[in-house]
Structures are given as structure tokens and as C-alpha cells.
Amino acid sequence: MNAKTNTPATGSVQVETFNTVVIGAGFAGLYALHRLRDQMGVSVRVFDVAGDVGGTWYWNRYPGARCDIESIHYSYSFSEALQQEWTWTERFAAQPEILRYLNHVADRFDLRKDIQFNTRITSLVWDEKNKLWQVGTKDGIIARAKFLIAGTGNLSVAKTPEFKGFENFKGEIYSTGNWPHEGVNFTGKRVGVIGAGASGIQAITEIAKEAAHLTVFQRTPNYAAPIGNAPMDSETDRQVKAHYAEIRTKSRNSFIGLPYDQAQPSALTVSAEERRRVYDECYAQGGFRLIFDSFADMLFNKESNDTAAEYIRAKIRERVKDPKVADILTPKDYPYGTKRPPLETNYYETYNRDNVTLVDIKNSPIERITEHGIRTASGEYELDAIVLAIGFDAMTGPLLQLGIVGRNGEKLADKWANGPLTYLGIATHGFPNLFFITGPQSPAVLYNMPLAIEDHVDFATDAIQYLRDHDLDVIEPTLEAETQWVAHVYELAQQTLLPGTDSWYTGANIPGKPRGCMIYLGGAPAYRKICADVQNNGYTGFALDHSAMKHSTATA
Ligand code: NAP
Numbered sequence: 001m002n003a004k005t006n007t008p009a010t011g012s013v014q015v016e017t018f019n020t021v022v023i024g025a026g027f028a029g030l031y032a033l034h035r036l037r038d039q040m041g042v043s044v045r046v047f048d049v050a051g052d053v054g055g056t057w058y059w060n061r062y063p064g065a066r067c068d069i070e071s072i073h074y075s076y077s078f079s080e081a082l083q084q085e086w087t088w089t090e091r092f093a094a095q096p097e098i099l100r101y102l103n104h105v106a107d108r109f110d111l112r113k114d115i116q117f118n119t120r121i122t123s124l125v126w127d128e129k130n131k132l133w134q135v136g137t138k139d140g141i142i143a144r145a146k147f148l149i150a151g152t153g154n155l156s157v158a159k160t161p162e163f164k165g166f167e168n169f170k171g172e173i174y175s176t177g178n179w180p181h182e183g184v185n186f187t188g189k190r191v192g193v194i195g196a197g198a199s200g201i202q203a204i205t206e207i208a209k210e211a212a213h214l215t216v217f218q219r220t221p222n223y224a225a226p227i228g229n230a231p232m233d234s235e236t237d238r239q240v241k242a243h244y245a246e247i248r249t250k251s252r253n254s255f256i257g258l259p260y261d262q263a264q265p266s267a268l269t270v271s272a273e274e275r276r277r278v279y280d281e282c283y284a285q286g287g288f289r290l291i292f293d294s295f296a297d298m299l300f301n302k303e304s305n306d307t308a309a310e311y312i313r314a315k316i317r318e319r320v321k322d323p324k325v326a327d328i329l330t331p332k333d334y335p336y337g338t339k340r341p342p343l344e345t346n347y348y349e350t351y352n353r354d355n356v357t358l359v360d361i362k363n364s365p366i367e368r369i370t371e372h373g374i375r376t377a378s379g380e381y382e383l384d385a386i387v388l389a390i391g392f393d394a395m396t397g398p399l400l401q402l403g404i405v406g407r408n409g410e411k412l413a414d415k416w417a418n419g420p421l422t423y424l425g426i427a428t429h430g431f432p433n434l435f436f437i438t439g440p441q442s443p444a445v446l447y448n449m450p451l452a453i454e455d456h457v458d459f460a461t462d463a464i465q466y467l468r469d470h471d472l473d474v475i476e477p478t479l480e481a482e483t484q485w486v487a488h489v490y491e492l493a494q495q496t497l498l499p500g501t502d503s504w505y506t507g508a509n510i511p512g513k514p515r516g517c518m519i520y521l522g523g524a525p526a527y528r529k530i531c532a533d534v535q536n537n538g539y540t541g542f543a544l545d546h547s548a549m550k551h552s553t554a555t556a
Contacts, residue, residue, distance in 0.1 A: 064205055066094040126433075131474060152402065220362065223309065395420070419515075493517035
């Protein structure tokens with residue numbers, strides 16, 4: 001067992017040294033802690049800026065927040081006992097229930113005692129001499145660790161609003177990604193929501209039911225489709241629990257990490273009637289079936305994609321009474337699925353309500369926030385509250401705000417100035433013993449997140465175990481392996497429709513952020529095989545122990 005040790009810091013404060021420090025106490029951090037401490041017996045400390053566990057589900061408490069993957073799949077698979085004892089009340093659990101689940105996990109595995117909450121890590125500096133990471137807050141170094149696991153999530157840094165004049169607004173301002181714990185009562189209020197992505201769509205539907213008037217400021221319309229939520233029925237629960245192991249295996253063998261298996265090869269090789277039948281069935285079943293269980297070429301063939309896009313456009317026209325409003329809500333200039341498709345319940349019907357107004361800010365942009373509301377190019381909208389649902393500095397944002405400095409004083413922010421450079425989306429050259437959980441250039445956000453997280457935590461912790469077993473100190477990807485991986489990620493992306501669309505998938509949602517492909521698009525099974533081969537061959541593409549130092553010097 002690697003006992004934790006105390007090493008003196010500068011001054012008199014004792015700084016503890018751990019085998020591994022984990023950043024984040026969401027799905028990733030909780031599992032990493034359990035695996036390292038309880039299954040491997042190493043010393044570990046988790047840090048989180050939040051006051052408790054939950055990660056994304058701690059912060060995103062806005063009305064309507066719920067997962068968009070069925071909860072029986074959007075949950076941990078690592079413990080059969082946990083799978084059997086937990087029962088979801090809805091097909092797609094709402095945020096409070098997911099947070100209860102993560103609290104249950106923390107209690108069940110006694111995790112809190114090794115988590116330090118209310119602690120924002122702002123500096124992670126590699127100490128080459130001692131081969132340790134120095135973990136710091138704005139007040140100085142608070143821990144040291146041989147290994148670092150960044151379980152910081154992909155959508156945890158809110159986008160900074162570009163609108164001028166916020167300081168003048170006399171009303172309330174909320175952000176979906178950091179919602180007040182006590183909730184917000186919009187009764188009798190005039191509310192404006194900026195943004196109509198997955199968060200906005202969920203929030204808009206609920207706020208409209210409460211507010212006196214809701215004004216939605218939408219720039220780009222989305223291809224939203226029904227989520228198909230319902231109470232969890234006991235027979236499904238029983239069936240799933242009886243076959244959980246097979247279901248998880250099937251999920252891990254599918255592109256998106258869900259046990260879907262109905263997709264036909266192409267929308268273009270079937271009749272119009274058959275296409276319609278498939279789309280009707282998927283639209284009625286809900287979840288991500290329409291995009292991932294209909295036709296396998298949806299993200300690869302524009303013509304095929306057009307058939308699904310047109311299907312959704314027709315649905316919007318059917319569901320929204322006012323044709324002008326329907327037209328504003330209809331996406332026209334990018335393929336379906338190239339922005340993450342939101343799922344909804346009665347979202348389009350919300351625009352049939354008398355108390356809801358849709359403002360097209362693509363044609364009439366927001367000019368500024370005023371004392372009393374929002375002024376667009378076509379007029380001023382008076383509001384008592386503004387809700388920002390404008391998204392996140394996705395994938396790279398959470399890692400870059402950690403202040404990571406690697407070998408030879410290199411800053412991760414400098415290395416990634418033109419976009420992320422990783423090996424397998426798990427590690428990056430020049431930054432030894434650092435593992436990203438669902439990092440950029442892994443399948444991450446296109447792979448059922450809890451399973452993707454478990455795969456990465458297993459990879460990282462197996463690597464740590466391998467080093468211990470072989471009396472090695474350092475693991476770091478070679479520059480060559482990284483360069484090849486990045487090229488592979490881009491090559492795969494070029495075969496899809498994704499690079500052409502402005503979205504957080506490409507970094508285009510943040511002004512000034514380098515545009516690139518941040519997702520491995522070969523699907524979970526291909527990715528998992530690559531990772532397994534890397535592991536089984538003694539960590540191909542990684543330099544281990546002192547060879548890492550030599551390699552770094554040679555390529556510096
Ligand atoms: P998002 O998809 O990036 O949507 C942000 C919205 O704000 C877009 O409509 C965007 O318009 C708009 N916006 C941003 N900056 C703007 C500006 N300067 N002026 C006008 N409009 C602006 O963010 P999100 O809705 O928070 O979702 C992010 C991701 O989180 C999702 O894709 C999903 O992966 C995840 N999520 C999941 C769930 C779930 O169901 N489990 C729920 C919420 C979020 P443009 O499109 O024109 O940029």
C-alpha cells in the first residue's frame with residue numbers, strides 16, 4: 001500500500017503527498033476514488049470547488065434539467081450490487097434524482113471522507129526533480145501527488161456572455177449552469193431566456209408554465225425531438241436488473257454506448273415508406289433513437305441526413321400553430337446531429353401558449369442589456385429576470401482553467417493554443433502522469449458518459465497499477481504517438497458532417513477559441529479496441545519511467 005506522506009511545504013504548513021489527486025467529484029471523481037482507494041489500496045484525495053458531490057448535476061439545477069440518456073443506461077456499471085439496489089422512478093431521471101443517486105454512491109462507498117469540497121484548484125505544476133505534481137489553490141500548494149486524474153467534466157465552465165450592459169440591468173440574472181440551490185420562483189414575472197440549446201429547451205418548457213410572460217431569444221434553431229419520458233415501470237426494472245451485465249456489454253459495443261441495434265445501413269437504400277416507418281418509430285420511442293438507431297449513415301452522408309432533417313422540420317411545422325414562429329424554430333442551414341440534438345417534452349407546443357414570445361436574434365441581434373430588459377435590433381423587451389442558457393467553454397475549458405504546467409515549465413494553455421493535442425484523449429505529451437477522463441479527442445460526449453468515464457478511469461488506474469507492478473515512476477505519451485492520434489481524429493472527423501457546423505463540438509461557440517475537432521468520431525467500440533491494444537501491448541505510444549525524460553529532451 002502506498003501510504004500518504006507528509007512533506008514540508010515552503011513555510012511551516014505540512015502538505016500531504018498522495019499517490020493520486022483527482023480533480024472533480026462528479027461521476028468521474030467518485031468512481032476514480034472508489035477504484036484507487038478501495039480496489040487498489042492507494043492514497044487518494046479528491047478536490048472539488050462545489051460544496052458536495054455531483055459534478056454537473058450539482059450545478060445544473062435549472063427547472064426541467066434531466067438526463068437525455070435513459071437512466072438505466074446513464075448510471076454506473078462498476079458495481080452489480082449498486083445496479084441491483086438502485087431503482088429509478090422515471091425513464092429519464094430529473095436532476096434531483098440523479099443528484100440523489102450520486103449522493104447514494106458517495107454514502108454507500110464512504111467516499112466523502114477523502115473529498116475536500118469548496119476548493120478550487122488553480123495550479124497543477126509538475127515537479128520534475130521529485131516526479132510529483134504540486135496541487136495548488138490561489139493560496140498556495142495544498143497537496144502533492146504522483147498521479148493526477150482530471151475528472152473535471154466536459155461542460156463545466158460556463159461561456160462568458162458577450163452582451164454589453166449587464167451591469168445596468170435592474171432585474172435578476174440567472175445562469176442554467178449555476179442555478180440557485182433554493183430554486184427560483186418566476187410566478188408573475190416577465191422572464192427572458194437567451195439560448196435555445198439542450199439547457200434552454202428544457203428550461204423554457206418549464207419556465208413558461210410559471211412566468212407571467214416568457215420571451216425566448218433564439219439565435220440558431222435546433223433539431224429537437226421528443227425524449228419519451230415516462231414513469232419507470234416495475235417490469236422493465238425487473239428485466240433490466242435480470243440482464244444488466246448483457247445490457248452493459250451491448251452498450252459498450254455500440255457507437256454511442258447504448259444498447260441500440262435497429263439501425264439500418266443507409267436511409268437512401270430503403271423506400272420512402274420504410275424511412276417514414278423508421279422515423280415514426282424512433283420519434284415515438286424517444287431518446288437518441290432518431291439519430292443513432294435509425295440509419296447508420298446519418299452523420300456521414302448529407303443526402304441521408306437530409307431525409308431525417310426534413311422529417312423533423314415537418315414535425316415542427318405540425319406542432320407549432322403559427323407558421324411564422326414555426327419557421328423561426330426550424331433549422332435550415334446545417335445537418336441534423338452536427339450540433340448535439342436536444343430532447344424535449346412539449347417544447348414546440350410551448351410556443352402555442354399566449355404567454356410565450358419567440359425573438360429571432362439571428363436576424364435581429366441583441367444590441368445590449370438595458371436597465372429594464374434586452375434591446376435587440378428590432379426593439380426593447382422589458383423583463384424582470386434574464387436566464388442565460390448560452391452554453392459552455394466545452395471540452396478544453398475545464399482543463400485549461402486548472403493552470404496545468406508540465407515538464408520544462410510548459411503551460412497546457414500554450415501547448416493547446418491552437419486546439420487540443422492529446423494521445424487517445426487521455427494524456428498529452430510533456431505532461432507526465434496526468435490522465436484526462438473523457439478528455440478532448442476521445443469519444444467522450446458521443447459515448448454514454450458514465451460508461452465512457454468508467455472506461456477512462458479503468459485505463460488510468462490500470463496504468464497506475466502497471467507502473468507500480470513494474471517499479472516504474474512515470475508514464476507520458478510520446479510526441480510521435482500524439483501526433484498520429486491527432487491526425488487520426490481529424491481524418492475521421494473529415495469523413496463526417498460535423499466539422500462544417502458551428503457548435504461546441506468544434507469550439508465555434510466561443511469567440512476566439514480555435515476551431516477543431518475535439519471528439520474521436522470512430523465510435524466507442526473502435527476506440528475501446530484501440531485502448532485495449534495499447535494496454536495489452538505494455539502501453540504502446542507511452543514512454544515509461546526514465547525513457548519519458550529522455551524522449552522529452554530529444555524532442556524538445
Ligand atoms: P449550447 O448547446 O451551446 O446552447 C447554447 C445556446 O445559447 C445556443 O442556442 C446558442 O446559439 C445560444 N447562444 C450562445 N451565445 C450566444 C450569443 N452570444 N447570442 C445569442 N445566443 C447565444 O449549450 P447548452 O444548451 O447548455 O447545452 C450544452 C450541452 O450540454 C448539450 O449539447 C448537452 O450535451 C449538454 N446538456 C445535456 C442535457 C441533457 O438533457 N442531459 C441538458 C442540457 C445540456 P447558437 O447555437 O447560435 O450559438
